[in-house]
Amino acid sequence: MLHLTLEDQLFLGQPKQVGTHSTVHDHLAVMFEDDGETGYFYALDMRQNAQPVVDCL
Template sequence: MAIEVVTTNDLMVGSSVVIEGGSPKGNLVAVFEDDGQTGYFYALDMAAAGNPIQDAMHIYNVSQIADREIASTVKIGWSSDGRKVVLLINNHPHAVFDFENRKGYCRSAFPPVSPSQDWSKDGHGWNNLAIEALFR
């Protein structure tokens, strides 16, 4: 079973951009943002009362990307159940949100504690099992 890629965009790292990809099954949205200094990935639940942002993870610091002058491709893809989402940059997984288990995983493992008290209580450390869960 493959993920369903809902958005594909070209990116010049360090150029401000917001890329959204909604779940094909519900009110969940994943957003990648490069604000010119950093790249972040956000989990949103549009049905949540108040602030829809459930979790946020750091993907990169622009100053640390050696080949930022080369265009990259960003994809946001969802699992078949519409509850797990992956951020792919140049087809390499950088982050995963699991809405069902309220957990985020990213290669930078930052921030160490989620901004939300309800998500990622044990941090954002990368786990290859998160990728495998997309294909169940």
């Protein structure tokens, strides 16, 4: 089941960084980052201190 945990406006071409933790598993999080040219989506496992990024798109 999906839950809305974050809502924000994104404007194309403007840098932005937003993220949120899972409502079910505290160690899981996602982040969206836009550097003004390219958007990145990261799936994170915060238990992995050395490399928390487990997948990206």
